[in-house]
Amino acid sequence: MAKNHCVVLDSRPGEDNVPTVDNFCLKEYPVPDIEDGQILVKTLCLSVDPYMRSRFNQHTGTDYMSPWKLDCPIDGGGVGAVVESKSRHFCKGEIVESIHWPWQEYAMFEVEGFNSLILNKVESELVKSHVSLMLGVLGVPGLTALLGISEKGHVTEGANQTFVVSAAAGACGSLAGQIARVEGCTNVVGICGTEEKCKFLTDDLKFDAAINYKDDDVDSKLKEYCPGGIDIYFDNVGGQISNSVIKQMNKDSHIILCGQISMYNTSQPYPPPLEEDIENIRQERNITRDRFLVLNYYDQFPKALAQLKKWYEEGKLKYRETISEGLEKAPEAFVSMMSGGNIGKQIVHVSGP
Ligand code: NDP
Numbered sequence: 001m002a003k004n005h006c007v008v009l010d011s012r013p014g015e016d017n018v019p020t021v022d023n024f025c026l027k028e029y030p031v032p033d034i035e036d037g038q039i040l041v042k043t044l045c046l047s048v049d050p051y052m053r054s055r056f057n058q059h060t061g062t063d064y065m066s067p068w069k070l071d072c073p074i075d076g077g078g079v080g081a082v083v084e085s086k087s088r089h090f091c092k093g094e095i096v097e098s099i100h101w102p103w104q105e106y107a108m109f110e111v112e113g114f115n116s117l118i119l120n121k122v123e124s125e126l127v128k129s130h131v132s133l134m135l136g137v138l139g140v141p142g143l144t145a146l147l148g149i150s151e152k153g154h155v156t157e158g159a160n161q162t163f164v165v166s167a168a169a170g171a172c173g174s175l176a177g178q179i180a181r182v183e184g185c186t187n188v189v190g191i192c193g194t195e196e197k198c199k200f201l202t203d204d205l206k207f208d209a210a211i212n213y214k215d216d217d218v219d220s221k222l223k224e225y226c227p228g229g230i231d232i233y234f235d236n237v238g239g240q241i242s243n244s245v246i247k248q249m250n251k252d253s254h255i256i257l258c259g260q261i262s263m264y265n266t267s268q269p270y271p272p273p274l275e276e277d278i279e280n281i282r283q284e285r286n287i288t289r290d291r292f293l294v295l296n297y298y299d300q301f302p303k304a305l306a307q308l309k310k311w312y313e314e315g316k317l318k319y320r321e322t323i324s325e326g327l328e329k330a331p332e333a334f335v336s337m338m339s340g341g342n343i344g345k346q347i348v349h350v351s352g353p
Pocket of ligand 1: 049050051140141144167168169170171172173191192193194197236237241257258259260261262263292293294295337338339340341342344345346
């Protein structure tokens with residue numbers, strides 16, 4: 001019988017610790033037999049994402065996400081191919097994607113009845129030829145960047161706005177900066193953790209400037225690159241970096257509160273409140289800081305995806321991936337992404353179609 005490797009949760013790191021590869025374990029199970037109403041899929045690629053950090057905990061702190069169970073497969077965004085079908089809704093060879101994809105080489109999905117999980121067919125020829133686009137520019141990161149900006153950014157064409165984004169060389173950040181430019185911001189500045197990432201932002205993505213928060217003085221670089229102050233801040237990280245940005249934001253400006261990755265290895269509730277002096281600045285300058293959650297805009301996904309696809313095809317959006325090869329590398333890929341090892345979207349490539 002064919003072997004079916006699977007990554008399970010071996011232990012919980014604890015809310016105030018950094019997860020390591022030792023919290024995962026690779027197991028081997030038989031390839032599942034399928035019954036009526038089920039399909040067997042082969043995993044092609046998987047997504048590793050910052051939100052997964054909360055799924056290591058016994059309680060995720062949200063009602064839309066469940067914790068991973070010990071000794072059970074990890075799950076998240078994934079794309080695969082149907083290899084056997086006992087459902088009239090799916091055929092062998094079709095490409096499908098889900099946000100509940102188990103970290104297994106082969107997996108069974110219930111596709112009929114009450115137990116059926118949400119599984120979407122990939123129809124686009126563009127995506128069929130590059131399936132991980134579904135996990136990046138044409139998936140949650142692209143939607144987050146676009147809808148975050150359109151819902152909370154207040155970009156106004158002709159207003160000469162300065163846009164700053166943190167975790168700028170990552171999946172959401174790299175797209176957010178480019179979208180801000182397309183939508184009309186005239187000065188786009190990224191904050192990220194290495195010189196290589198800074199070069200990627202300025203040379204490849206044509207950001208106006210990039211700041212390496214590990215080596216540069218963020219306060220003085222922001223003054224230099226944003227002489228007219230900051231109008232929109234796409235906040236992926238929180239903490240000291242965001243404090244520096246907020247101090248230089250203009251009156252009536254806007255924070256897109258996308259994520260706070262600098263605090264994910266702590267037991268702080270989400271979103272964490274700002275420190276008192278920073279909150280005072282926010283209130284005095286009437287800076288908006290509403291929580292943004294992409295899943296709240298589900299009805300806008302089709303239109304937003306069409307827009308992202310158009311910009312990508314026109315070359316207005318550049319998209320980069322960092323790819324880890326093999327299911328067994330998924331734990332390492334997650335740990336690496338959380339500590340800045342990725343440029344663009346971190347993908348785990350499991351097998352060919
Ligand atoms: P990325 O591809 O940006 O990867 C995470 C990056 O975060 C790392 O590469 C690293 O880059 C940076 N980082 C890690 N730790 C720190 C730290 N302590 N301080 C500063 N930067 C750090 O991930 P995503 O694009 O998938 O996610 C980006 C953010 O968007 C996250 O906060 C995530 O939770 C949020 N998100 C929110 C959604 C929503 O609906 N609101 C949906 C999807 C994502 P570097 O080298 O620059 O440090």
